[in-house]
Structure formats: C-alpha cells, structure tokens
Amino acid sequence: MKKTNENSTNINKFISSTGICSRREAEKFILDGKVTINGKPAQLGNRIFEGDIVKVNGQSLKAKPKTLYIAYNKPVGIVCTTDSKERNNIVNAIGHPERLFPIGRLDKPSQGLIFLTNDGDIVNKILRAGNNHEKEYVVTVDKPITPEFIQKMSNGIPILGTTTKKCLVEMVNKTTFKIILTQGLNRQIRRMCEYLNYEVTKLKRTRIMNVHLERLAEGAWRELTDDEMSLINEMTAASSKTEEASKNVQKKTPPKKKFIPKNTDKRFQPKRKKRR
Known part of the structure; x- marks a missing residue:
C-alpha cells in the first residue's frame, strides 16, 4: 500500500489514542526526545x-x-459466556479475531438476536433496566393461547x-405470541409463562432497540451499521451507566472509634486496691 496521509495518523494523536497521555503531553515527550519511530527519534508532525x-x-x-x-443470531445450544471452560461459549461460536463479550444474554435453549462488543461503556448503558430499552421476542408455547393469557402477561406477572412491568403482548397464531419487554x-x-401454566417450546429474540434480526442467518453475525450505532448512541445518551442500586441512599457506616493506645508504663497505671 502506498503511504499517504489518508492512511496515516499524526504522531501526537497516535500516542494519545493509546491512552497513556494527552496530545499535549505527547508533544512534550517528542520534544524531550523520548519518542522513536522505527528506532529513529520522532519529530513533531511525523x-x-x-x-x-x-x-x-x-x-x-x-x-x-x-x-x-x-x-449475532444465536442458535439454540450456544451459551452466552466468555468462559473457555464452556465448550459451546458464544465467543468460540462466533470466532471473531477480536476479543468480544456479549451485551446481556439469551438462555441456552433460546435463540435470536444478541449484541457483542469490546466497548464496556455501551454495555452498561444498554443493560440497565431503568433505561427502558425495548427487546422484542416471538414465543411459542405448548398449548392454545387465550385472551386471558394475553391480558395477564401484558399487565404483569409476579415472579x-x-x-x-406492563408490556405489549400480541397473539401471532394459536400457540405463538409476540412480546416486547423493557426488563431483563x-x-x-419462561417464568411468566410457567406462572400461567404454559411451557415455552421456542423463544426467539427478533429485535433489540432499533436493530432487527431480519434476514441474518442462524449462527451468522454482522457489524452494526453507522446509522444503527448513531441511533443507539442517541437512545442511550441519557442512560445511566451505573447499577440502579447505586441510586439508593447508601447506608451510613458508623464512625470509627478512636484508637486510644493502652498505657503500658506501670508508673502511670492506676493502683489497684488490695483486697482485705
């Protein structure tokens, strides 16, 4: 490849992009002769x-x-963990050259859309339940769905x-429904269905926020587009990065007792009264 400015980075920007210092500090390193490029002293503007x-x-x-x-369109049987001890872990299944980790999880018997990234900041923003980011599922159960089932699932189930939380539930056919959750x-x-004496036979996530599974083949993955990421960043701009529990008032820890050293000098010990 021919070397041009288009496929290169300014030395200051490159140094600061590694996270060791700011661009201004990088400039000082260069002026102090502490930076080399391929063994030769670096100069400003390289x-x-x-x-x-x-x-x-x-x-x-x-x-x-x-x-x-x-x-990623996760197949049934893949486990959403990075633990190498799990043979069917999601990282091995994808086989991406970069180190990625899943945002949230899908149960082993479930399938469908899941995100993976190397950006820990956006993981926190998307996962926090208080941020109300939608996830859509298509679910098949073991017996006919009734209007009562739809009504109860929509209004909240004790588990x-x-x-x-209240959610949108729509019947697709006799044994299949669509559900949109903002919880995780x-x-x-599965627990909601079990409470109503239904058993889930198939569970597929088809959407996370603005990203749809669509024609992504089972077991296949793709990078999110710039437009998709732009909208995700917009949707998570006001999201909390911390656990909801951190919003609660923390218990005050009692003040530590002052340490008063014992007087070991016998001359200053109070005299004990002799027993008569």
Missing part, C-alpha cells in the same frame, strides 16, 4: 503508518483496537419477588 513501531521511553505502543459492535429479569418470559 505521521504513523500501519506497521510502524512507536516507542515512548523505550516501551512499544499499540493503538487501541477498533471499537466493534456485532449483531422473582417482584411483578413484571432472569428467564423472565
């Missing part, structure tokens, strides 16, 4: 190309990996010591 070795104080720098956002309780849909 450009960094792919394959160049940049060192600061003799230590090689590596640019941060590109931020990735993946949509896990709480009542689920453990095995929520």
